Amino acid sequence: MDKLAELRHSCAHLLAAAVMDLYPKAKRTIGPPIDNGFYYDFEFPSPISTSDLTRIEEKMRELAKSWPVFVRHEVSLDDARLENKDNPYKLELIDEFSKKGEKITVYEAGGFRDLCRGGHVADPSRVLKHFKLLSVAGAYWRGDEKNKMLTRIYGTCFPTKEALDKYLWQQEEAKKRDHRKLGKELGLFLFSTSVGPGLPLFAPKGAVIRSEIEAYLKKIKEKYGLTFVWTPHIARSQLYIQSKHWQKYDAMMPALRIEDDEYTLKPMNCPHHFQIYLMSPHSYKELPIRYAENATVYRYEKSGEINGLFRVRSLTQDDSHWFVQSENLPEEIDKAIDLAQQIFKTFQLPNYRARISIRDKGNKDKYLGEDRVWDIAEKELVKAVEKRKIKYELGEGEAAFYGPKIDIMVEDSLGREWQLTTIQLDFNQPKNFDLAYTDKNGEKKQPAVLHVAILGSIERFMAILIEHFAGAFPLWLSPVQVKILPISEKHAGCAKEIALALKKNGIRHEVDEANKTVGYKIRESTLQKVPYMIIIGDKESQSASISVRSRDGKDLGVMEITAFISKLKENIETYQ
């Protein structure tokens, strides 16, 4: 256990002590350190809420002052059982450890004993200072929904006040950037009770961002040799029975009845794209065939799991299926990664790492497809990320039975990681759907399929972008690129002329004709994160020049309107 984890684990003990002091009837369970702090799960005789945290935290501070050194005791099974006779959770753990033949240890500090593996700080009263309780939540005993729901208290602890403050600041900053909050403030998207949970509606400004992203994806994917297709949103349930999703996939929406047949909302596009592939026989000369679609699919996410645009029930995948001869897999995998890197660059996401899911080597039987092809594929996945110097880790045994895959995790401006890209090899579906091509010897062969989604879900990606940029999108994505601010009513005519010039050049703009001061208008445009403001007063209306200001408060000075427009167009056209 590292130092920070020891500190946090010790703090979890402190929390448990405070809780036992205030709620003697509560039952303790476990309290491990986690990525950003620690938690402790309790069974309380009656529910507690966030407002109780203050009291508990005060008690912790009181106890911390004289918190003694942790003392380790090795105890026998019987003693351990006796000591915890009223706590079924601890008993369960004790029996488990004993069965595994592990030593049972108890740590004691300040009259407070807890079953514990160890890993504490040496001088608790000196270092247990910079902590904070954060939230209360429900959590199942051992994470299993069949078990009893416990009350989890989350907290965090750092070695210094500065580190704690920094963490809390980051949390605050993340809260400010919350895409749900910004989505409302910037008029991007909404949820309507009448439409239903998890079904986002995009308002004009959000729709602009969406369609810019989709248009960009279409352009760059076509450049990479993908062809776009379109498929409907419902299909006969039979299609998914053939693909085996019906049997295995648990996020299928319930079936619909249309006349005498059963249909369902599509949860994925693969079987549809396969139908297009099956439209005609294929020669090896045509391969690889790469079908792409920005396709909206529907998934049944449990009500409690829906979360803003991160987790929705209608989502649009930037999906594609590449039908490839096995021998061409290396170059196709490389191409897919190259495509992903280009796209990350465009969205100003410079840091990412890969996770490669491969077979469990000791258990090769449970995987479908030729051993040789798996070997090549796995090696190629590794080679491809190494060649591009992408940091990666191997997940042995994490591959699905039908193929290995690469996931790419991208870091945002607050240092949080998001999994975006999945490049999944599939040796299974070609079989289910009898996909074939004729090779140069006239023999019928089965192509490998690569499922490639770079951004995953466009809704989720938009949420990430909103938080990454804190709503201040790059020019090409901004719903309003330029705001024209006439100083007084007599400059309205001139403002309209400029608006017309922008319109002719395809630059999204608005004129703020409100009867307000220019200072007020600047403030409004800045809060709306409009990249550029043009201020029009007497000086400007008497010449062909405009005065430009950016949303970050810089006065860009006076320039010719034509020069300004061509500068913007140059920037925007990079992405079109």
Added chain:
RNA sequence: GCCCGGAUAGUUUAGUGGUAAAACAAACCCUUGGUAAGGGUUAGAGUGUGGGUCCGAUUCCCACUCCGGGCUCCA
């Protein structure tokens, strides 16, 4: 789905067992302004939905809907 919390004008919030207050936004008026909030006036919700208790409910109780925090990170 489950645990905890919440739902009051377009938005953010206040408040009360005797039918609701403010700020910002909006509309209008004054002002015609030079780089992050000029001033005034007016209108706007009957308090998520349904039920119950009560003379009386937005307030208390119940159910439902929706929203938020959380449910892998093992003594």
